[in-house]
Amino acid sequence: MNMKFLVGIAGLASLGVIQLPIAQSASLVCEITIDSDDSVQFDRSRITVPSDCKEFTVTLTHSGHRDVKEMGHNWVLAKTEDWEGLAEDAMRAGPENDYILPGDERIIAYTDLIGGGESTEVVINIAELDHDTSYTFFCSFADHAQPMYGEFIVSDD
Numbered sequence: 533m534n535m536k537f538l539v540g541i542a543g544l545a546s547l548g549v550i551q552l553p554i555a556q557s558a559s560l561v562c563e564i565t566i567d568s569d570d571s572v573q574f575d576r577s578r579i580t581v582p583s584d585c586k587e588f589t590v591t592l593t594h595s596g597h598r599d600v601k602e603m604g605h606n607w608v609l610a611k612t613e614d615w616e617g618l619a620e621d622a623m624r625a626g627p628e629n630d631y632i633l634p635g636d637e638r639i640i641a642y643t644d645l646i647g648g649g650e651s652t653e654v655v656i657n658i659a660e661l662d663h664d665t666s667y668t669f670f671c672s673f674a675d676h677a678q679p680m681y682g683e684f685i686v687s688d689d
């Protein structure tokens with residue numbers, strides 16, 4: 533593409549003859565991907581959800597190589613006031629329950645347990661969450677909760 537052509541395009545755009553694409557400033561993003569790997573950690577410690585989202589999809593990926601039995605990860609959401617007790621009980625539920633205590637009402641949302649190379653997702657109904665309440669996400673696999681947790685914030689901004 534030569535300069536004369538580029539100048540010509542710019543000139544037409546400035547006259548309003550053609551429309552150049554403009555960035556969409558107010559697009560609502562109601563999904564996020566959070567990665568985990570063979571080290572016991574998530575790649576983010578905070579997830580912020582625009583309160584305008586009716587639903588929010590969290591995709592959990594595991595970019596490591598280790599098996600689900602050795603290095604399993606899931607993504608569990610709870611109220612911050614509940615999460616540590618919940619994490620202890622989930623760990624006690626053990627591998628036979630995929631580290632989720634059956635029927636635990638403190639759990640707001642959770643994904644399947646995955647191993648290296650796998651991914652999973654969960655959809656959260658944001659309308660059911662209280663914007664003034666503090667939420668925490670974590671991995672409930674054996675002994676992972678303490679390094680693998682973070683803030684989940686519903687923001688009006």
Ligand code: CO
Nearest residue numbers: 604605671676
């Ligand atoms: Co984990």
